[in-house]
Amino acid sequence: MCYSCKLIAYAKPKCVTSPNMTEFKFFFYPMASERSSYPVKIVLNKQRISSQWSDEEIAVEEDSQPQPTDVEQRAETEPILIKDEETAEDVWKTDLQEELRITGEESGSKSGKPPSFEQRHFDEDFITQPNISPEESVEHYPNSDGPEEPGTSRLTSEVFSTEQHRPAEDEDSLELVMVKDEKKEELGQTTALAGLDQFVMDETDGQLWTSVDPGRHTDGHPDFSFHATEEYSQNISIFPSQSVLPSVPTMTDDVWPLLPSSIGKPHADMLSAAAHMKKHVRTLADETRQQMPEGQSSEMLNSNNDGNSLALQPSQHQHRASEATVRMSECMTGSNMATTSTFSGYSLSRSSFNMVKRMRTQWRSGGTTERRFSCTFCGKSFQRFSQLKVHLRSHTGEKPYTCEQCGRSFTKQCNLIRHAVVHSGEKPYECTQCGKCFTQRSSMKSHQRTHIGESPVSQHVVPAYPGDPHTSLMLSQTKWSK
DNA sequence: CTATGCCCCGAACAATGA
DNA sequence: TCATTGTTCGGGGCATAG
Numbered sequence: 001m002c003y004s005c006k007l008i009a010y011a012k013p014k015c016v017t018s019p020n021m022t023e024f025k026f027f028f029y030p031m032a033s034e035r036s037s038y039p040v041k042i043v044l045n046k047q048r049i050s051s052q053w054s055d056e057e058i059a060v061e062e063d064s065q066p067q068p069t070d071v072e073q074r075a076e077t078e079p080i081l082i083k084d085e086e087t088a089e090d091v092w093k094t095d096l097q098e099e100l101r102i103t104g105e106e107s108g109s110k111s112g113k114p115p116s117f118e119q120r121h122f123d124e125d126f127i128t129q130p131n132i133s134p135e136e137s138v139e140h141y142p143n144s145d146g147p148e149e150p151g152t153s154r155l156t157s158e159v160f161s162t163e164q165h166r167p168a169e170d171e172d173s174l175e176l177v178m179v180k181d182e183k184k185e186e187l188g189q190t191t192a193l194a195g196l197d198q199f200v201m202d203e204t205d206g207q208l209w210t211s212v213d214p215g216r217h218t219d220g221h222p223d224f225s226f227h228a229t230e231e232y233s234q235n236i237s238i239f240p241s242q243s244v245l246p247s248v249p250t251m252t253d254d255v256w257p258l259l260p261s262s263i264g265k266p267h268a269d270m271l272s273a274a275a276h277m278k279k280h281v282r283t284l285a286d287e288t289r290q291q292m293p294e295g296q297s298s299e300m301l302n303s304n305n306d307g308n309s310l311a312l313q314p315s316q317h318q319h320r321a322s323e324a325t326v327r328m329s330e331c332m333t334g335s336n337m338a339t340t341s342t343f344s345g346y347s348l349s350r351s352s353f354n355m356v357k358r359m360r361t362q363w364r365s366g367g368t369t370e371r372r373f374s375c376t377f378c379g380k381s382f383q384r385f386s387q388l389k390v391h392l393r394s395h396t397g398e399k400p401y402t403c404e405q406c407g408r409s410f411t412k413q414c415n416l417i418r419h420a421v422v423h424s425g426e427k428p429y430e431c432t433q434c435g436k437c438f439t440q441r442s443s444m445k446s447h448q449r450t451h452i453g454e455s456p457v458s459q460h461v462v463p464a465y466p467g468d469p470h471t472s473l474m475l476s477q478t479k480w481s482k
Numbered sequence: 483c484t485a486t487g488c489c490c491c492g493a494a495c496a497a498t499g500a
Numbered sequence: 501t502c503a504t505t506g507t508t509c510g511g512g513g514c515a516t517a518g
Contacts, residue, residue: 384483384484385483385484386483386484386485386486389484412486412487413485413486413487414486414487414488414489417487441488441489441490442489442490442491442492445490
């Protein structure tokens with residue numbers, strides 16, 4: 001959102017124009033007044049505390065917007081279910097270009113088909129915010145002088161969720177189309193097709209789409225989430241030359257009256273405003289990059305945008321989505337994922353999807369490398385994908401195996417089996433020297449080391465477990481070192 | 483190849499005794 | 501209070517079955 005040009009912007013994938021090209025729409029919505037900035041509350045930043053809002057925002061919020069709204073509550077409680085349109089096998093067959101194509105396909109809604117829950121949430125997730133429809137953005141702006149019914153929510157979960165809402169966008173918003181072009185040689189053609197209101201982008205990497213943590217501020221103002229990439233921001237070219245101007249699609253008169261007077265109909269101010277938004281694109285993308293932990297931005301952010309979910313979770317997880325969940329935004333910010341369970345772990349599926357594909361590529365090209373699967377979270381490598389899959393649970397907080405007696409969950413089934421002795425009281429491991437029993441073998445072995453300690457002479461000569469440096473180290477560092 | 487189970491180490495925490 | 505010991509669990513390596 002720009003407080004200078006009074007525009008609110010966000011991007012949304014539009015459709016697939018060719019196997020190598022995906023269109024994205026930039027929607028710019030006018031702010032009717034300074035006070036109209038208050039709808040940024042609609043950003044649904046659930047993590048931000050109220051004290052972070054300005055006094056004015058709080059005042060407005062208290063006056064006219066009972067909280068939390070139903071939508072906010074729903075967003076907090078309902079899991080994000082991402083529809084998987086590809087089988088795992090298909091995923092393996094795709095290459096990076098296909099991935100881009102998929103990104104466009106999955107983002108495109110099926111016209112004439114009611115939005116499914118998954119699709120709706122996907123779109124919400126992708127758009128991230130602002131979660132306000134163009135129609136409402138006009139209706140509820142205080143400047144519109146429209147009487148606002150008490151209790152009327154400014155929010156809607158259906159906003160922009162499907163193509164069915166597009167007419168409203170076309171009517172009330174200034175629509176800019178961004179064309180994601182994968183091949184530079186097609187740039188000229190794309191430019192010709194794009195016209196004035198299209199951004200021609202160049203792509204050099206398959207991991208491009210990012211999103212901004214909605215919980216951030218920009219210049220002291222609430223931040224609208226934003227989807228773009230640093231590559232895009234670097235190469236973004238709005239109205240590169242005046243020569244493009246003749247190709248400007250004519251904006252309908254239905255649109256222009258809704259824009260702030262400073263923007264008006266297509267003229268120099270419009271170009272200035274667009275150039276201004278370009279600056280925002282770049283700024284926000286840079287901020288996004290800086291915010292992300294190093295080495296994670298591409299994977300993590302990219303995962304938030306589409307619905308290609310690779311079912312990395314075991315089947316049990318489908319019954320325990322509420323248990324093995326993770327808040328995607330927290331993944332993006334690197335906070336503790338395991339301790340906060342709000343959204344379904346499926347929100348990470350895209351990340352896994354990209355990661356797995358990358359790993360497979362690495363495996364194919366790497367040949368006979370010892371460690372073929374690397375975790376993009378921590379960089380740890382594994383010989384087998386199944387090992388990595390289990391390892392990923394430590395990052396996602398997924399614990400698919402739950403004890404029926406105490407409800408505690410575990411990342412591995414063997415851990416659950418091992419845990420069962422806690423309830424049964426069974427101590428199957430007995431010390432051969434003293435007869436004391438233990439629940440775990442490692443506990444018994446640890447105990448047996450104490451027996452070895454009873455013989456200070458032998459502890460250096462005959463370790464409890466020959467070849468076990470840990471034993472020798474323990475002995476040298478404990479009582480015998482005194 | 484994946485799924486599964488076993489084994490292991492290490493960390494965190496609690497209980498206990500000097 | 502501190503060191504020691506025991507308990508519990510997380511997580512990696514590996515073997516094996518399918």
